[in-house]
Amino acid sequence: MATIYEVSELAGVSLATVSRVMNDSGKVTAKTRKKVKAAMRELGYRPNSIARSLASSRTDSVGVLVPMFYGPFYGEILSGIETELRDAGKHVIITAGHSDKASEEAGIEFLLSRNCDALILHVDAVDDDYLKKLCRESVPIVVIGRHVAGFEDHCINLDNELGGYLATKSVLVLGHKKLAYISGPLWKHDAHDRLQGHKRALMEHGLEFNAQLLYEGNFREASGSRGLEELLRIGQPFSAVICANDEMAAGALGVARERGLEIPEDLSVIGFDNVFFTRYFRPKLSTIDYQISGMGQMAARAVLKIVYGDKDLEVQNMFQPTVVMRSSVTCKTGP
Amino acid sequence: MATIYEVSELAGVSLATVSRVMNDSGKVTAKTRKKVKAAMRELGYRPNSIARSLASSRTDSVGVLVPMFYGPFYGEILSGIETELRDAGKHVIITAGHSDKASEEAGIEFLLSRNCDALILHVDAVDDDYLKKLCRESVPIVVIGRHVAGFEDHCINLDNELGGYLATKSVLVLGHKKLAYISGPLWKHDAHDRLQGHKRALMEHGLEFNAQLLYEGNFREASGSRGLEELLRIGQPFSAVICANDEMAAGALGVARERGLEIPEDLSVIGFDNVFFTRYFRPKLSTIDYQISGMGQMAARAVLKIVYGDKDLEVQNMFQPTVVMRSSVTCKTGP
DNA sequence: AGCTAGAATGTAAACGCTTACATTTTTATT
DNA sequence: AATAAAAATGTAAGCGTTTACATTCTAGCT
Incomplete structure (x- = not known):
């Protein structure tokens, strides 16, 4: 060479x-x-980019940490990140964190050892102070899907509270009064915020939040199934169930089918995320939509702006969700 | 530092x-x-890994090129690759090739400029000679999902011909005699091989391949819809349709539903890939299964073996598909 | 004690670039 | 034409490692 x-x-x-x-x-x-x-x-x-990096102490590479690669979600995020950064001539080094503290920290360490110019992180387990310290002492970071106080311009986030609010509201306006809620793990920021939005909508309609009608799942399909089973078991009536993501909604739909409940006549169901495979659900799932790959793209832009001095790049830190009404929700009729 | x-x-x-x-x-x-x-x-x-690389002329990083990040497929492949390589202390640099020749070559160039020790490629558009030359002159490569003659130990492949054969066979043994086939783009190796397998099964049963009952799609859902519409339009009778992947099967299922065709009573449908979201199809889709992430893992192992001298690592170059019978296929009854 | 082979450690030259600073060339001004 | 200022180019010192080779120990002999 x-x-x-x-x-x-x-x-x-x-x-x-x-x-x-x-x-x-x-x-x-x-x-x-x-x-x-x-x-x-x-x-x-x-x-030789290696020699170049050594001399200039810039690697033109950005480390990315996501919980995992499979599933409907992170592929899109990664896609958004990679496209944007590649166009800017930057490299992407990707690793997985598995939503586990030790693993996330190891992943970050791994990326740091590769001298990335910046890190884009979708992390659940490490705490805010760790992230701030990291950014202060090691390398600029941008965080996706999480609010870190006093660090807003380094965060790309969905307004989860609003999403939870909208999902609930869109059911309430159809006359439902008794709502069940299947949430994600409440230690996760997004799960927590979505539930907050749910509560706000209830309050706005003068309804009390009933803790018995809350089931805390883990965002996976099976926990949606367990959730609906559990909620049905305790015998408190409800005419609609709000699920904090589409996968759990899929689980709930499955149980409803087994039990012979007609959706939406006997039970209205709404999900969250609008992942692509909801198109295969029958009935079609109503859900909350937002730009998944757009968030990845924005994270990449934030890096370009903060680290590579692309001053006049527009960065949208907060994404707004919208309601997608399909056929899994209907008006409350009868008592 | x-x-x-x-x-x-x-x-x-x-x-x-x-x-x-x-x-x-x-x-x-x-x-x-x-x-x-x-x-x-x-x-x-x-x-400092950069300095280390400069001095040793090894980067401990492997470049990976896949067509895209989203969808059910490549996430799993990447997952397999990343896990295996990370455990071995190697880094993964990932980029997308979009099944387009210029873009694939640009992606490879991009990875080369980063001095990767090896490349793992899932490419469709570049030709065999290009790949061989690349491996000879630049850097060791491992190819996923493609057979390159004389280069077998650098290829991790699914026996697509066998898959096509099994899919077809499993329908034939149920008494179907008139089969339609919705294929992927035939310039792609996997699509081509699956069709070959289909033909072999037909031949084995003494049936003639009918080119009018072949529709060449593009592996995407919409082309599955168009495919079944077209096949129905020409009026040649058939009692089963073999789809070269699950997404096209989804499209076909959609059209069947619109036309009021009962699946599987009026038409048997079988897919290929067993992607995770087939669980949401109704009726449940029969399909061809194989280890997607396992193929990624093997590609990573091949790199470890070839490039990093991990001599006694077992590498499985060819993967065998199996049939998964669910409820979208039934016996041929009546005429 | 003196010697030696082998083990442990040290020395210094790469690796291929970037960049502050020095030098030379060009252009503009008088 | 002489001079100054600006522009273009060159020089050489890093950047933080690895590694061939040189040197110094150590321990086992006689």
Whole structure:
């Protein structure tokens, strides 16, 4: 592989000039530039990014940590991140954190050891102070799907509270009075906020939140099934169930079918996330929609802005969810 | 950030010794090793992987190119790759190729410029010679989901021909005689091979392949819909349709429902891939299953073996598909 | 004690770039 | 044409490691 030295020899200029041509930095005459470029082409020169990084202490790479790769979610996030960063000539190093503290920290350590210029993190288990300290002492970070107080411009977030509110509200306006709620693990920020929104909507309609009609799941399908079973078991009546994500809604739908409950006649169901495979549900699931890959893209932009000095890039830190009404929800009729 | 030099000073040894401790190379007394490790800990030393790469011309990173991140497929592949490589202390740099020649080549170039030690590629558009040349002249590669002649130990592949054969066979043995086939784009290797398998099964049962009952889709849901519409339109009778993947099967199922065709009574449908969301289809889709993430894992192992000299690692180059019979297929009754 | 083989450690030259600073060339001004 | 200022180019010192080779220990012999 040709080095910058060979290029400089062939072009009859110094190393520095070649470097300047490569980086579009400093002044170079058009004539010299042409000579150098010709030499590069002739030698099939490809700059060694490792040497470049060592000398400049920038790696042009961004580390990304997501809980996992599979499922409907993180693929989209990653897609948004990669597209945006690649267009800017940055590399993406990706690793998984498994929503587990030790694993998340190990992942971050792993990325740091690779000298990433910045980190984009979707982490659940590590705490806010750890993140702030990390950003202060090691490397700039951008956090997706989480609010870290006093750190707002480094956070790309969905208004989960609003989402929970809208989901609930859209059921309440149809006359439902008794609502059950299947939440995600409440130590997770998004799960917690969605439930808060639910409570706010209830309050607004003069209804009391009934803790017996809350089931705390784990965002996975099976916990949605267990949730509805449990809620039915305790015998408190309800005409609609709000699920904090679509996968749990899928579980609930499955149990409803087994029990012979007609959806939406006997029970209205609403999900959250609008993941792509909800199109296969029957009846079609009403849910809360937002731009998943858009959030990834924004995280990438935030990095471009904060770290690589792309000052006039627009970054949207907060995303607004909207309601998608399909056929799993209907008016409350009868008593 | 502390450097190796500061560690060596604090420990009262030379740079070389610190390096030896870090890499477990060469001989170091237990006592010295202890001193060095203590110094590392005290300084919170973290080796600079960039400098290390420059000096050793190994980056301990593997470039991965997949067509895209979203969808049910590549997330699993990536998951398999990342887990295996991370355990081996290697980094993963990921980029997307969009099944487009220019984009795939750009992606590969991109990874090469990052000095990856090896590449794992899931590419459709570039040709075999390009891949062989790449491996010969630039960097070792492992190819997923594709057969490159004379290059078998660098390929991790599914026996697509067998899959197509099994899918078809499993319908034929139930008495179906008129089969339609919705294929992927036939320039893609997997699509082509699956169709070959289909033909072999037909032949084995003494049936002639009828080109009018073939529709060439693009592996996406909408083309499955169009495919079944088209097949119905031409008026040739058939009692079962084999789809070259589950997404197209989903499209076909949708059209069948619209047309009031009962599945499987009026039409048997079988898919391919067994992606996770087929569980939501009604009726449940019969399909062809294989280890998606296992293929990613094997690709990673192949790299470990070929590039990093992990000699006694077992690599399975060919994966065997199996039939999963669910309720979208039934016996052929009547004429 | 003196010698030696082998083990442990040290020395210093890469690796391929960037960049502050020094030098030379060009252009503008008088 | 002489001079100053600005522009272009060159020089050389890093960046933090690895590693071939050189040197210094250590222990086992005689």
